[in-house]
Amino acid sequence: MSSDTVRVRFAPSPTGFLHVGGLRTALFNFLFARKTGGKFILRIEDTDRTRYVEGAVENLIKTLHWAGLEYDEGPIAGGDYGPYVQSERTDIYKKHIEILLEKRVAYRCFCTPERLEQMRKEQEKKRLSPKYDRRCLLLSEKEVQDSIASGKPFVVRMKVPEHVPVRFSDIIRGEVEFMSDRVDDQVLLKSDGYPTYHLANVVDDHLMKISHVIRGEEWLSSTPKHVLLYEFFGWELPKFAHLPLLLNPDRSKLSKRQGDVAVEDYRAKGYLKEALVNFIALLGWNPGDEREIFTLEELEKEFSLERVNKSGAVFNIEKLNWLNFQHLRRKPDTEVLAMLKEYLTHSQNSLQFTVHSSQFDDQYLLSVIGAMRERVTFVKDFVEKSPYFFQAPKAYDPAVVKKRWNQQTPEHLKVLVDEFSQLVSPQKKDYEAALHRAAESSKIGNGGLIHPLRLAVSGMGEGPGLFDIVLILGKEETIRRINLAIERIK
């Protein structure tokens, strides 16, 4: 490229949902663009009509937007180098195929898929690496013209030069070299008139003035084909950076079967975009110091390709959970409140809220958030880990009953109810003092009352400070629950 402006692209093919590996590739491209003041471009690689999925493009854009990775040029948004959807650029590819044909660095191939398959089988039998045998390269000009005239379907293949080293420099991996003999005469234009990835990719990257090709490591092996194509056209090579793969816990390439791979899945499970972005940024990249928690804005400032690793990284859900916890904790109350309300309205059906009718005012929810903040990883945990703030206990944890509840407990709690009943607009310290008085008059330790009370109001043996719970629930509800527990726990 003549200018030194950084232009990078994320070029997914719309075959379904956005894969977390794809999001990572998109993120690194985005961060590199932001860091260098360059442009981040979205290009849709939909040249395989058989794999096209309805709505996939919209979903891709939606998911990228959710993650905060806004593109500067691309479908819908537009830009000076469009269209950004490859299926709308077929004329461009055809024009470039003509150039290659003209230069004799590409040729038409009339071989049928059946013959190709047969050929491959035989090569495999002889333990040769499968490679097109160049039969159609031997066709005379007349034979070619006749075949075209007779309407025989054909593809266009690149003519790979024999026995020359193909070298390129990868920002992450250094110098990489392949011998051209190992490179197949790759199909560039399919018989349906659509280009293959290899052609479309090179043509578009050049035409869109892409300065850095940042993509997954699975593309490293086909890069020689691309390098050759740039040479054929006489174009300057972009810089390459092949990112390490994301792996399953068993170190195979990240896939379904072993968990969720769609960004949508994580979003649906309640993961914050901040956590997911932070997590995948750390998969293959690190700042060089000991910081772990990053916002997207911080990543934009810190990122560099030089600090990207070479080896694959296992997608470790435990750390993602921890990051979700960290990012959730850092959110202001008002934001958490909005998320909690959103969650509550969507889960109304499965829960029967019995506290304070079915509506919880902001003040109430805010106090629940304050009490549970240190104890939740997901927004849903506010309800799942402390359901007692939303409904009276339906059952009492048997293990806790066994440990904290004895024959005298109901008597002691009755004394406590008396003490609580006399309180007027009690504060936390008032409940505490009342409990102390009740314990004293029953001649038991505070713990003998605290634990049963916790069980009575929450049904479980864990949670925020007991007096925080009682204060949040309020005097009436607390007394109601104590009486309920006395009736129900035997």
Next chain:
RNA sequence: GGCGCUAUCGUCUAGUGGCCUAGGACGUCGCCCUCUCAAGGCGAAAACACGGGUUCGACUCCCGUUAGCGCUACCA
């Protein structure tokens, strides 16, 4: 099979020849705090794949072995 890439605690990683008796984080375990559970604090167990070189000196450089992964389509 061929070609290519990779190789530090279970996992993510720091480390660019002496600072390494290898640092941090997640997870695990223990202790402290404490009405419980968390959070927090403190601490523990836990790694340089192997073998050769190069060098006064290798986790770091080179070679080989092994292992893992990727590619090997008219898919991207």
